[in-house]
Amino acid sequence: MSLLDIDGLHASVNGEPILKDLSLRVEAGEIHAIMGPNGSGKSTLANVLAGRPGYEVTAGQVSFDGIGLAGVEPEARAQAGLFLAFQYPVEIPGVSNMEFLKAAWDSHRAAQGSQPESAVGFMKRARALAKGLGLNPEFLKRGVNEGFSGGEKKRNEILQLLLLEPKLAVLDETDSGLDIDALQTVAAGVNRFRSADNGVLLITHYQRLLNHIVPDRVHVLTEGRIVASGDKHLAEKLEAEGYAWLSG
Amino acid sequence: MAVGIEALQSLEAPPWLGAEGLTRCRQALGGKLVRETWKYSPLPKVTDALIDANVHQEPPDLALPPGTALHRFDKLDAPPRFGIDLNRYPLAGIVAARAGACWLIEVKRTPSRPLRLAAPGGRINAPLLVQVAPECRVDIEQEAAETADTAGFGALVLVLSLAADSEAHWATAELAPMVDQWSLLQAHLHGNAALTLNHQGAVANFRRQDINVVLDGQGARLSSVGAALICDGGRLDQQLVIEHASGGTVSRIKQHNLAAGRSRCTFNGRIHIHAGAVGADADLSNRNLALDPSAEVNTKPELEIYNDDVRCAHGATVGQLDAEALFYLLSRGLDPQQAQRLLSLGFLRDGLAGPFAERAATAFAAHFKGD
Ligand SMILES: Nc1ncnc2c1ncn2[C@@H]1O[C@H](COP(=O)(O)OP(=O)(O)OP(=O)(O)O)[C@@H](O)[C@H]1O
Ligand SMILES: [Mg+2]
Numbered sequence: 001m002s003l004l005d006i007d008g009l010h011a012s013v014n015g016e017p018i019l020k021d022l023s024l025r026v027e028a029g030e031i032h033a034i035m036g037p038n039g040s041g042k043s044t045l046a047n048v049l050a051g052r053p054g055y056e057v058t059a060g061q062v063s064f065d066g067i068g069l070a071g072v073e074p075e076a077r078a079q080a081g082l083f084l085a086f087q088y089p090v091e092i093p094g095v096s097n098m099e100f101l102k103a104a105w106d107s108h109r110a111a112q113g114s115q116p117e118s119a120v121g122f123m124k125r126a127r128a129l130a131k132g133l134g135l136n137p138e139f140l141k142r143g144v145n146e147g148f149s150g151g152e153k154k155r156n157e158i159l160q161l162l163l164l165e166p167k168l169a170v171l172d173e174t175d176s177g178l179d180i181d182a183l184q185t186v187a188a189g190v191n192r193f194r195s196a197d198n199g200v201l202l203i204t205h206y207q208r209l210l211n212h213i214v215p216d217r218v219h220v221l222t223e224g225r226i227v228a229s230g231d232k233h234l235a236e237k238l239e240a241e242g243y244a245w246l247s248g
Numbered sequence: 249m250a251v252g253i254e255a256l257q258s259l260e261a262p263p264w265l266g267a268e269g270l271t272r273c274r275q276a277l278g279g280k281l282v283r284e285t286w287k288y289s290p291l292p293k294v295t296d297a298l299i300d301a302n303v304h305q306e307p308p309d310l311a312l313p314p315g316t317a318l319h320r321f322d323k324l325d326a327p328p329r330f331g332i333d334l335n336r337y338p339l340a341g342i343v344a345a346r347a348g349a350c351w352l353i354e355v356k357r358t359p360s361r362p363l364r365l366a367a368p369g370g371r372i373n374a375p376l377l378v379q380v381a382p383e384c385r386v387d388i389e390q391e392a393a394e395t396a397d398t399a400g401f402g403a404l405v406l407v408l409s410l411a412a413d414s415e416a417h418w419a420t421a422e423l424a425p426m427v428d429q430w431s432l433l434q435a436h437l438h439g440n441a442a443l444t445l446n447h448q449g450a451v452a453n454f455r456r457q458d459i460n461v462v463l464d465g466q467g468a469r470l471s472s473v474g475a476a477l478i479c480d481g482g483r484l485d486q487q488l489v490i491e492h493a494s495g496g497t498v499s500r501i502k503q504h505n506l507a508a509g510r511s512r513c514t515f516n517g518r519i520h521i522h523a524g525a526v527g528a529d530a531d532l533s534n535r536n537l538a539l540d541p542s543a544e545v546n547t548k549p550e551l552e553i554y555n556d557d558v559r560c561a562h563g564a565t566v567g568q569l570d571a572e573a574l575f576y577l578l579s580r581g582l583d584p585q586q587a588q589r590l591l592s593l594g595f596l597r598d599g600l601a602g603p604f605a606e607r608a609a610t611a612f613a614a615h616f617k618g619d
Contacts, residue, residue, distance in 0.1 A: 050579050051579075052575055052579075053571070073578070074575065074578040074579050075578045075579075075582060075583050075587075077579075078578070078579055078580055079581045084579055086576065086579075089576070090570075090572050090573050090575075090576040092573050092576070092577075092591070092594055093594065093598045094593070094594030094595055094596065094597035094598035095591070095594035095597075099590075100577070100580070100590070103577075103582055103590060104577075104580035104581050104582060107580070107582050108581050111581065143594070143598075160580065164580070164581070
């Protein structure tokens with residue numbers, strides 16, 4: 001049983017077909033990178049996996065950890081261990097980052113039938129993780145992503161990843177907009193997360209991330225379907241030659 | 249014993265208001281200006297309630313800090329001007345006539361602690377004038393008692409006069425009031441004076457708030473941040489008139505109102521920039537959330553600008569919870585009710601500031617827990 005099994009997926013956004021016959025399999029312990037030109041459907045795939053309203057599966061199947069995702073609500077997907085790091089994390093003024101993280105964590109515990117963790121213990125853990133990601137723990141008191149810089153928002157996504165310990169992490173351009181130090185911090189976070197039991201779907205435009213996080217497979221998404229797959233050398237070739245040779 | 253506007257005939261004006269003041273009120277009550285600003289609230293009912301309400305003539309419930317002095321208006325040789333625009337706020341004249349007394353607090357030195365004012369409760373409070381001397385600063389805190397009145401009609405008229413370079417901060421928290429209320433704040437700011445307002449409330453009854461701030465002197469500044477939760481059956485009607493009468497004046501207003509259940513919320517923010525107010529800078533933002541289809545929200549931005557050299561931003565929005573934010577929370581495992589609660593609370597908390605912010609946040613949170 002694969003961790004993620006996408007089979008002949010067609011999906012539309014607002015009635016517009018975007019994903020066209022996409023198939024992909026991720027096994028536990030694997031990291032897959034997805035690359036592809038702007039507008040090719042990478043974020044659409046990520047959102048379809050997370051169950052965002054308005055993203056409609058018109059054909060094909062997706063199963064996660066052996067369970068079909070059709071009709072499964074976004075919160076149930078998350079509680080089952082599917083995590084999406086947003087390309088554009090949302091700002092929520094008035095809701096502190098800490099209470100947001102605690103609510104997320106409690107919902108995961110509740111789904112597993114556990115009692116909520118004590119606030120003190122949780123806060124300690126959150127603070128330590130924030131520090132490890134180069135985020136000042138003061139950020140935990142601020143509104144969710146409120147006034148965070150682009151890089152801080154991305155680090156905050158990784159903080160959530162490390163706290164929630166999902167089975168599958170879908171990272172949508174988590175490396176975009178990061179300076180060199182932040183890139184290494186984020187990569188270290190992902191490497192820390194990776195284990196034999198979980199998997200990562202890494203959406204990126206840049207081969208340089210793959211120097212830090214070595215993928216098992218690299219796929220190229222063009223116009224809603226995967227047109228090439230290979231090992232990490234595929235990413236190097238894309239970096240050198242662009243996408244044109246694929247359509248030629 | 250509701251008898252309508254005719255009952256006003258029997259009122260007797262205190263000397264400092266004058267018979268002609270009361271006549272002006274009677275005329276204004278039927279006039280166009282008042283009718284328009286009372287479009288969403290029942291003026292005759294409120295007038296009746298004021299006639300029927302109990303009167304509280306005692307001094308405002310204050311243990312006055314050093315540096316301040318309390319006077320009764322009619323005991324002063326030369327009382328200051330009452331200072332309220334009776335054409336616009338005729339109800340203030342009725343309150344004055346019913347109360348008879350009127351109090352004046354002079355702030356001559358910066359007090360070491362805040363002035364604590366009793367909340368209006370279910371009675372008519374004698375109008376209060378607070379005069380702040382140049383370069384002084386005063387904090388005025390007003391919080392509804394835990395054991396609030398459950399009957400009557402509350403009225404409060406507060407006049408603030410800020411001398412040059414003075415500062416005042418008025419914060420209110422009315423988180424569980426049971427009675428209907430009308431309140432008026434009228435403030436005059438002289439050169440470089442600064443006024444900060446923080447109003448936060450839960451409204452399960454009828455509440456009408458009139459606020460008129462006149463930025464009279466060069467460089468006077470107003471900053472107002474407020475939030476209200478209008479619960480099922482509640483009616484909130486906020487009417488602001490901000491006047492930039494001098495150059496370099498600044499106003500910053502942020503009001504977040506959340507209407508739940510079958511409630512109604514009205515916000516009318518009017519910014520008036522006078523011809524001489526060169527370089528005036530006004531920013532008003534009113535955001536409203538209607539949680540239920542049966543909730544009604546009215547918000548009307550009104551700008552009157554008689555001058556080219558100004559900066560003026562006026563934004564009013566009415567909406568539901570932000571879909572992006574909702575999905576973000578769901579994608580982290582929160583269930584829809586919990587996500588909705590957190591976003592609603594966040595929206596309200598984003599409109600909290602000042603000494604009662606935490607208490608208000610706790611009260612709002614309790615409301616959403618009980619849902
Ligand atoms: N809400 C929407 N409504 C209509 N079209 C949409 C919507 N969201 C995405 N699309 C379209 O779907 C296509 C794929 O978009 P998507 O965001 O998946 O691309 P992407 O591969 O992630 O691009 P990028 O590299 O720029 O992030 C684009 O043509 C986009 O305009
Ligand atoms: Mg994208």
